[in-house]
Amino acid sequence: MTFVRFAACAALLAAAAGCAAPDFSPSKLTSPQFTDPASGIVLLSTGAVERCVAGAMWAPIYDARTKELVAGQQPLPIDASKMSGFSDHYGTLSALSLPAGRYIVTAEWANPSSEPTDRMPAWTFDVVAGQSVYIGEIWRATPCQMTVALALRDNFERDVTLAEKLNTGFITHPPRKALAQRLERRSGG
Numbered sequence: 001m002t003f004v005r006f007a008a009c010a011a012l013l014a015a016a017a018g019c020a021a022p023d024f025s026p027s028k029l030t031s032p033q034f035t036d037p038a039s040g041i042v043l044l045s046t047g048a049v050e051r052c053v054a055g056a057m058w059a060p061i062y063d064a065r066t067k068e069l070v071a072g073q074q075p076l077p078i079d080a081s082k083m084s085g086f087s088d089h090y091g092t093l094s095a096l097s098l099p100a101g102r103y104i105v106t107a108e109w110a111n112p113s114s115e116p117t118d119r120m121p122a123w124t125f126d127v128v129a130g131q132s133v134y135i136g137e138i139w140r141a142t143p144c145q146m147t148v149a150l151a152l153r154d155n156f157e158r159d160v161t162l163a164e165k166l167n168t169g170f171i172t173h174p175p176r177k178a179l180a181q182r183l184e185r186r187s188g189g
Contacts, residue, residue, distance in 0.1 A: 024076060024092070024094035024095060024096060025085075025093070025094070025095070025166060026043070026093060026094075026095035026162075026163040026166040026167040026169075026170060027166040027167050028095070029041065029095050029097065029167055029169055031169060033097040033169075034132065034169045034172070034173040035130060035173075036097065036129065036130065037129055037130060038099055038100060038129055039097050039098060039099050039100065039127070039129060039130075040097070040098060040100060040127040040128050040129055040130065040131045040132065040133060041095055041096070041097055041131070041132040041133070041173070041175065042095070042096045042097075042098055042103075042125070042127060042132075042133055042135060043093070043094075043095050043132065043133065043134045043135070043159060043160070043163055043170075043175050044059075044076065044093075044094050044095075044096070044105070044134075044135050044136065044137070044138070045085075045091055045092065045093045045094070045136075045137040045138075045155060045159050046059055046076055046077065046078040046079075046091055046092055046094070046137065046138045046139075046140075047078070047079075047086065047089050047090060047091025047092075047137055047138070047139050047140070048078060048079035048089070048090050048091065048139070048140040048141075048143040049089060049090065049140075049141070049143050050079070050090050050143050050144075051079055051080070051081070051082075051084070051090045051143075052079040052080065052143045052144040053080065054111070054144060055109070055111070055143070055144040055145060055146065056077070056078070056079055056080035056109075056110040056111070056144075057078040057079060057080070057107045057108065057109055057110060057140060057150075058075035058076060058077050058078055058080060058107070058108060058110055059075055059076040059077075059078055059105050059106065059107055059108075059138050060073075060075040060076075060105070060106065060108055061073055061075075061076075061096075061098075061103050061104070061105050062103065062104045062105075062106070063101065063102075063103060063104075064101070064102035064103055064104050064124055065101065065102065067104075070098065070103065073096065073098075075108070076092070076094050076105075077092060078091075078107060078138060078140050079091075079140055079143050079144075080110050085162070090143075091137070093159055093162050093163060093166075095163060095167070095170075098127045099127070099129075100127050100128060100129040101126070101127055102124060102125070102126050102127075103124065103125055103126075103127065104122050104123070104124050104183065105122065105123050105125065105135070105138070105180060106120060106121065106122035106123070107120060107121065107122075107138060107140070107148070107150050108120070119148070120148055120150075121148070121150050121151075121152075121182060121183075122182070122183045123135070123136070123138075123152055123180035123181060123182050123183060124180060124181050124183055125178065125180040125181070126178070131173075131175075131176065132170065132173050132174065132175035132176070133175050133176055133177075133178050134156050134159060134160060134175040134176070134177050134178070134179075135178060135179060135180040136152040136153060136154055136155075136179045136180055137152065137153045137154070137155045137159065138150060138151075138152060139151050139152075139153045152179060152180055152182065154177075154179055156177045160174070160175060163175070
């Protein structure tokens with residue numbers, strides 16, 4: 001698990017520096033992914049007041065049953081990407097195809113040596129095969145600070161409108177709103 005987190009840290013820091021860019025844009029989804037009988041589509045946005053590198057955070061997704069990172073799924077940048085998908089704030093809209101099941105999304109520091117002074121929030125959500133779901137926006141109110149001020153916000157209309165512009169699959173297979181439910185967990189995992 002430590003190696004996986006370290007590798008994910010390296011990948012995200014490279015992306016933040018502009019060396020690589022994990023792209024979870026809704027435009028990358030293919031038509032068959034919207035009707036896959038074993039998977040569903042998750043629409044999630046992340047955002048902050050401004051971009052951060054030194055104190056950047058990401059949003060990894062864990063399998064709720066095994067507590068392991070979802071295989072092949074890189075963490076979503078909260079405030080670490082080079083580009084923003086929004087004009088009024090820093091952030092990205094991500095669309096993921098995940099196997100049916102229950103998941104946990106949380107926030108973690110991009111720098112593995114950083115430790116927050118307060119509890120790190122986490123949220124749980126369900127993926128239903130053949131369906132699209134909007135689970136909310138993870139918003140960081142204190143960019144580049146060691147305090148954790150994260151919230152899950154409802155920006156359904158804004159995010160679905162953007163998703164529809166990027167991929168018409170969201171018009172023919174509109175996501176239902178099912179905001180992720182908050183859990184509490186310690187910062188160490």
